Amino acid sequence: MSNPTGQKVIVVGLGAHGSSAAYQLAKRGVEVVGIDQFHPPHSMGSSHGPSRILRMAYKEGPDYVPLLRRSFDLWHELNDLHTEPSFEVTGGLFMGQPTGRAMTGMQASSQAQDVEIRLMTPAEVRDKYPSFHIPDGWEAIFDPKSGAIFPEVAVAAHLSLATQAGADLRFDEQVTGWSASSSGSGVTVTTSHGEYEADSLILTAGVWIPGMLGDLELPFEIERVSLWMVEPRANHDFFRAGNFPNASFEIGEKYPIYMQADYGTGVKLALDHHGTLTTPETVNRETNQEDHDKIFEHIRRFIPDLDGKVLDSAVCMYTNTPDLNFVVDKHPAHDNVIIGSACSGHGFKFAPVMGEILADLALEGESDFDLEMFSATRFG
Numbered sequence: 001m002s003n004p005t006g007q008k009v010i011v012v013g014l015g016a017h018g019s020s021a022a023y024q025l026a027k028r029g030v031e032v033v034g035i036d037q038f039h040p041p042h043s044m045g046s047s048h049g050p051s052r053i054l055r056m057a058y059k060e061g062p063d064y065v066p067l068l069r070r071s072f073d074l075w076h077e078l079n080d081l082h083t084e085p086s087f088e089v090t091g092g093l094f095m096g097q098p099t100g101r102a103m104t105g106m107q108a109s110s111q112a113q114d115v116e117i118r119l120m121t122p123a124e125v126r127d128k129y130p131s132f133h134i135p136d137g138w139e140a141i142f143d144p145k146s147g148a149i150f151p152e153v154a155v156a157a158h159l160s161l162a163t164q165a166g167a168d169l170r171f172d173e174q175v176t177g178w179s180a181s182s183s184g185s186g187v188t189v190t191t192s193h194g195e196y197e198a199d200s201l202i203l204t205a206g207v208w209i210p211g212m213l214g215d216l217e218l219p220f221e222i223e224r225v226s227l228w229m230v231e232p233r234a235n236h237d238f239f240r241a242g243n244f245p246n247a248s249f250e251i252g253e254k255y256p257i258y259m260q261a262d263y264g265t266g267v268k269l270a271l272d273h274h275g276t277l278t279t280p281e282t283v284n285r286e287t288n289q290e291d292h293d294k295i296f297e298h299i300r301r302f303i304p305d306l307d308g309k310v311l312d313s314a315v316c317m318y319t320n321t322p323d324l325n326f327v328v329d330k331h332p333a334h335d336n337v338i339i340g341s342a343c344s345g346h347g348f349k350f351a352p353v354m355g356e357i358l359a360d361l362a363l364e365g366e367s368d369f370d371l372e373m374f375s376a377t378r379f380g
């Protein structure tokens, strides 16, 4: 393929964001080398499991909505380009106390960015969805654009499209170091297999990113979380794909327990940000009774129909920043090294737009989106 830009870019880490960046770069005719220590999709990092949630009325802040709108369109585009769908609109019902982060944050995003939402009272929820035991005094918001992403399909789709567009993808090859010339004219990447040179470098190494930043110390924390697949003990039809909206109940006033439809492997349950700190090297990759009890205590309270047989479970990891916003920025010391990581447990839905942004940062040095909240220097 011709390379009108004349540029070469190395992408380290081909999970959610790296696979999308490799595709976006290759699509533009750029020479791309993508490297991963495993063969994505795999279950060692942050991008495995049956489904992820996309929400449009974003409780994390209205500034995310323009990114979500672009991602939403790109998810549909990805469905058109690949044999297996990566995304479908399901709608989502999010429940919590009126003063909690979900209810206040979703309404703030809706108002600031004109995002459609529908408010429901607890009585209306119980009437329409008898399996949801929402307490009196709570509120519920239905987000009609909310959807389910199939993460392993999405990563495979981006990788397949990247290869078709000419990207050179190398799997089971570990990056052991990189350097950037002081003049900013190029980068060298060393791996378990050899050495590569390019004009610029994109680092999308997920939970391994802290070990990849050299002297740059960013306040990242890795959090171990578990996800569970269950067979409902009653009303199974309600929980099947096509019938069931994404749903969450906020616990306290900050983070929810959430669930997604049964796509054939059980209903997915997880607790957001109720995990423990870890590292990718030392993490306990087996779920245990404590993980189980932590989540099923809330299931019994809010959705007793889901207190059924556990079909499967898995451990997954988040890369958190102190404010839980991502880091998507040029390396403070090297303009041609781009960091795209630390998605703080809510990054998958942005993968398509992040691919575009990372490609723009590598090729043009800037993006049309406002990336201020993702700055690598915001931590002081």
Ligand SMILES: Cc1cc2nc3c(=O)[nH]c(=O)nc-3n(C[C@H](O)[C@H](O)[C@H](O)COP(=O)(O)OP(=O)(O)OC[C@H]3O[C@@H](n4cnc5c(N)ncnc54)[C@H](O)[C@@H]3O)c2cc1C
Binding pocket: 012, 013, 014, 015, 016, 017, 018, 035, 036, 037, 038, 040, 044, 045, 046, 047, 049, 051, 052, 053, 054, 173, 174, 175, 176, 204, 205, 206, 207, 208, 209, 225, 226, 227, 270, 316, 317, 318, 340, 341, 342, 343, 344, 345, 346, 347, 348, 349, 350
């Ligand atoms: C249980 C769970 C539920 C979630 N739910 C949602 C949700 O509902 N909605 C949502 O939007 N987000 C959700 N997230 C967050 C989302 O999944 C992550 O933000 C996203 O998957 C992170 O993608 P990534 O590309 O940064 O990391 P990954 O996909 O893990 O990719 C990083 C890649 O870098 C590679 N790598 C690392 N080091 C090296 C090296 N030295 N050499 C070569 N390769 C290397 C790794 O092998 C890996 O393939 C959830 C996360 C978890 C764990």
